[in-house]
Amino acid sequence: MELDPHEIGEVCKTLYIRAVKLLPRDVKEGFTELQRRETDATGRAILGTMVENIAVAERTRNLLCQDTGIPIYNITIGKNVVFDGVALKAAIRRGCERATREHPLRSSVVHPITRQNEQTSCGPGVPIIHVDFDEREETVEIEMIPKGSGSENGSFLQMLIPADGVKAVKRFVIDKVIELGGRVCPPTIVGVGIGGTSDLCVHLAKRAATRPLRTVCPDPEGAKIEAELSEAVNELGIGPQGLGGRSTSFAVHVEVAATHITMNPVAVNIQCHSARRATARITPGGIAFG
Amino acid sequence: MTHHTLHLPIGEKEARALKAGDTVTLERTLFGIRDATLIHMFDRGRRTRLDLKGHAVIHTAPNVRKVDVSPECPSGYEPICIGTTTSMRMERFTQGLMQREGVRLIIGKGGMGERTLEAFREMGGAYLAIVGGAAALETTWIEAIEDVDLDDLNPESLWRFRIKGFGPLLVGMDSHGGSLFATVAKDVAARRAAVLEKIGAGE
Secondary structure (H helix, E strand, O other): OEOOHHHHHHHHHHHHHHHHHOOOHHHHHHHHHHHHHOOOHHHHHHHHHHHHHHHHHHHHOOOOOOOOOEEEEEEEEEEOOEOOHHHHHHHHHHHHHHHHHHOOOOOOOEOOOOOOEOOOOOEOOEOEEEEEEEEEEOOEEEEEEEEOHHHHOOEEEEEEOHHHHHHHHHHHHHHHHHHHHHHHOOOEEEEEEEEOOHHHHHHHHHHHHOOOOOOOOOOHHHHHHHHHHHHHHOOOOOOHHHOOOOOOEEEEEEEEEOOOOOOEEEEEEEEOOOOOOEEEEEEOOEEEEO | OOEEEEEOOOOHHHHHOOOOOOEEEEEEEEEEEOHHHHHHHHHOOOOOOOOOOOOEEEEOOOEEEEOOOOOOOOOOEEEEEOOOOEOHHHHHHHHHHHHHHOOOEEEEEOOOOHHHHHHHHHHOOEEEEOOOOOHHHHHOOEEEEEEEEOHHHOOOOEEEEEEEEEEEEEEEEOOOOOEHHHHHHHHHHHHHHHHHHHOOOOO
């Protein structure tokens, strides 16, 4: 299979627009689950408004949230796929720009020093593009994540040391969730990275925060910690929007990587309740949006 | 708990009548403001020609479409999606917004801090909590973008919206020292030790 940059551009444009309008099914189911367990009156009312908003967005074909985020494209390329990498990256960027101009979407991206907004959702290093490879025959998957800033501002890295142990890792997560309160638009998905180098650790936290609900950390030790922390954060009483209740988070997700003998890094990255993602799978048979 | 319908602009007495836990529906006019708008207005000495006295400001930067000026779109902008951003980043501007511009109400998400509470107590104002991330719904409460100023900061311009039935919003902070956010934070702090103990992370 050979990738056509023009087609990739079209797909990347469509993905941005789909992502900001349609909430993934696992997140909708997550809301149902939270509503079932929420007992606080304010918490229940807020969850009700969020669910109503999802329906209004679908009915009016509008954006779920005004924050169009920082665009992230994750590309996974399978076996026997022929492509020009430079053209692929350019096509992704073009798709992102076109979604912004043609829909139009608010460009939420500025130069970090001049604060200049090019009104394209693009800038140096943005859209963020991650390329990975897997075993699937003649398959390319593109995932688009418009990462909202209210929750992205809830990002932390701590280079703990081995003597601090796992205990300090858990305490760090709980304390950051407490510190952030309602600012990160709870109910959230709390992404936790454990191990790696500093940059990998933060990247793991982002991958964890943007992973579908009901998926489990592939590392069994990481899976134990995510189950434990998922229970614990919902006993804090922060609740939807930080106004009290049980539903602080849909889940805590953990991702793990090996680290150095002298290191014990932990990172936290939060995803808000508008946990938006859109995917497209390209095969010789065509394009399927998910 | 009382429900209030407020036709903006309002005076000090109406602002002080709001108590944390009450609900509010806003009518008529609402101003959109956020990080860059406030930085330019208060750190870089820029002034707006729009009159904010007695008004409500919402922490937002909308998605808009540029259109020809018409009776329906007097500002030349049509609203697409208008939602609310995290308020805490704008904490240091509350005092100035109230004192210099005469703002009475701030609408946002996630709550604000001590300095804002103090400004409310001193001058008579309130923070109205909206459900963040519920922008599609919020947009249905906005009739038009009536005016825009400081538009070189787009989308962080100063916007004037015409609204209808904007709410219900929850009074999160009032002019009597009441803050639902502070109450929840205190409650959460009291639970922290037991939660950490349970996961083997006690101090």
